[in-house]
Amino acid sequence: MPAEWWRSAVVYEIYVRSFADADGDGVGDLAGIRGKLDYLVDLGVDAIWLTPFYRSPMHDHGYDVADPRDVDPMFGSLADFDGLLHDAHARGLRVYVDIVPNHTSNEHPWFRAATANVDAPERERYLFRAGAPDGGPPNDWESVFGGSAWSADPTPGGTGYYLHLFDASQPDLNWRNREVRAEFVSLLRYWFDRGVDGFRIDVAHGLFKDSRFRDGKANAWDQDEVFDIWREWRKVADGYDERAFVGEVFLYDMDRVAQYVGRQKLHQAFNFVVARTSFDADAIRTTLRRALHLFLRHDSAPTWVLSNHDLVRHVTRFGGGDLGRRRGLAFTAMLLALPGATYLYQGEELGLEESDVPPDARQDPVWLTSGRVGRDGARTPMPWTSDGPGFGFTTGTPWLPFDEQANTRDARSQSGDGTSTLSTYRRLLAARREIRHRWSGSPRWADRTDELVVVEQELSDGSTLLVACNCADDTVTLPVPAAAELVVATDHADLDGGSLTLAGATTGWLLLRR
Numbered sequence: 001m002p003a004e005w006w007r008s009a010v011v012y013e014i015y016v017r018s019f020a021d022a023d024g025d026g027v028g029d030l031a032g033i034r035g036k037l038d039y040l041v042d043l044g045v046d047a048i049w050l051t052p053f054y055r056s057p058m059h060d061h062g063y064d065v066a067d068p069r070d071v072d073p074m075f076g077s078l079a080d081f082d083g084l085l086h087d088a089h090a091r092g093l094r095v096y097v098d099i100v101p102n103h104t105s106n107e108h109p110w111f112r113a114a115t116a117n118v119d120a121p122e123r124e125r126y127l128f129r130a131g132a133p134d135g136g137p138p139n140d141w142e143s144v145f146g147g148s149a150w151s152a153d154p155t156p157g158g159t160g161y162y163l164h165l166f167d168a169s170q171p172d173l174n175w176r177n178r179e180v181r182a183e184f185v186s187l188l189r190y191w192f193d194r195g196v197d198g199f200r201i202d203v204a205h206g207l208f209k210d211s212r213f214r215d216g217k218a219n220a221w222d223q224d225e226v227f228d229i230w231r232e233w234r235k236v237a238d239g240y241d242e243r244a245f246v247g248e249v250f251l252y253d254m255d256r257v258a259q260y261v262g263r264q265k266l267h268q269a270f271n272f273v274v275a276r277t278s279f280d281a282d283a284i285r286t287t288l289r290r291a292l293h294l295f296l297r298h299d300s301a302p303t304w305v306l307s308n309h310d311l312v313r314h315v316t317r318f319g320g321g322d323l324g325r326r327r328g329l330a331f332t333a334m335l336l337a338l339p340g341a342t343y344l345y346q347g348e349e350l351g352l353e354e355s356d357v358p359p360d361a362r363q364d365p366v367w368l369t370s371g372r373v374g375r376d377g378a379r380t381p382m383p384w385t386s387d388g389p390g391f392g393f394t395t396g397t398p399w400l401p402f403d404e405q406a407n408t409r410d411a412r413s414q415s416g417d418g419t420s421t422l423s424t425y426r427r428l429l430a431a432r433r434e435i436r437h438r439w440s441g442s443p444r445w446a447d448r449t450d451e452l453v454v455v456e457q458e459l460s461d462g463s464t465l466l467v468a469c470n471c472a473d474d475t476v477t478l479p480v481p482a483a484a485e486l487v488v489a490t491d492h493a494d495l496d497g498g499s500l501t502l503a504g505a506t507t508g509w510l511l512l513r514r
């Protein structure tokens with residue numbers, strides 16, 4: 001891969017619990033992933049991102065870390081991790097792992113020490129505060145999962161509260177404390193030394209809260225002081241070869257997100273505005289143009305994300321069923337053609353929709369805390385075969401149930417079908433491999449008012465990639481240069497000397513050789 005591989009990588013997010021279960025306990029594990037690396041190589045991705053596999057009581061499915069230097073026995077062992085890393089590298093795959101700096105588990109030894117007695121020096125590492133004069137929480141901040149962000153201090157004799165912007169089992173760390181800073185630098189080195197290629201940073205817009213704890217949501221997040229941390233971490237990464245950070249900056253203000261990246265800050269940040277963009281030509285054009293402009297200007301690269309383990313699967317967002325799938329593919333094909341790194345979420349290559357998980361099977365703390373449906377529907381296991389009840393994922397009982405999609409949308413059936421979503425992803429990723437080192441100059445967007453997004457990207461050999469996405473439901477025909485060749489399309493596309501006909505909700509890539 002090229003220098004600064006992260007700029008153009010296709011990264012595949014593995015939600016470890018739900019990818020592949022090797023030991024039959026119903027939960028995915030590292031050995032399971034190791035056994036599926038060839039599937040990922042055939043798919044054509046450049047890197048994988050593993051969600052947290054560290055020791056954890058799993059109240060937030062691993063984002064509540066109790067020991068960030070060890071593997072939870074549910075997922076395997078450090079030896080399994082080293083084996084997976086070795087095998088991934090041997091196949092040319094880079095590996096991002098998650099790091100969770102905003103909070104720890106309440107079972108982390110630090111929080112245990114902090115709550116052992118009210119004079120414990122370890123209390124400084126978390127955010128304990130006295131209650132308001134009426135005895136209620138110190139301020140009005142809310143937990144992302146529902147309810148107050150403050151819970152009663154469980155320390156014997158404790159009378160106040162501790163802060164948790166997520167679950168009560170995830171106490172927030174005090175980033176103004178030097179021991180916290182030092183611990184995370186040491187943790188970065190621990191995993192970099194083991195060979196990981198990068199970190200996906202959880203809640204990268206969190207960490208610092210208003211130092212006076214004033215009311216108001218804006219005071220709980222996104223404080224400028226966090227940039228000092230990213231500068232410090234960048235120096236650590238730059239001391240190694242070719243390592244990268246991608247921050248989960250969950251803000252919908254692209255200008256602000258772009259402040260997190262640059263030569264001295266994070267390499268990249270997820271841009272969730274893309275995931276919020278509807279399948280509409282104007283909306284797509286506006287978001288993509290702006291993202292390219294902003295992130296390239298900051299000497300980063302755009303990140304293209306439609307789905308992850310926290311979002312409703314995009315096929316469902318785009319209307320569900322065949323139409324939702326066609327739209328999802330068309331949007332993805334547009335993103336894959338553009339400079340930047342594309343992040344895929346496991347199962348999207350199978351065209352999976354959000355699963356309808358029955359209430360009694362739901363496990364997301366969002367559901368348990370607030371009664372909102374939550375994220376379980378995006379987290380159901382991968383159907384590898386159409387053989388129920390385990391669908392090639394497990395020989396045991398899956399931790400979240402499969403729904404009827406597993407009967408027909410499994411990886412094995414789709415592998416043998418050239419018209420499947422999986423086969424289309426493979427063709428797209430193969431086509432992208434041919435061009436991704438050759439992007440040169442800025443993309444040129446055709447000025448249009450209809451339901452077509454058309455962009456031309458120059459390649460370094462002087463040829464041009466012309467990408468057209470038909471966002472309408474009906475077929476359209478557009479004029480293209482007579483010598484254009486069709487490289488790949490997500491559905492029916494006909495090129496007839498000088499005119500391209502695209503089915504509804506379809507993207508085609510054309511090559512105009514020099």
Ligand code: NOJ
Nearest residue numbers: 060063166202203309310
């Ligand atoms: C973002 C993660 O993606 C999500 O799954 C988790 O619940 C929160 N951060 C808290 O760590």
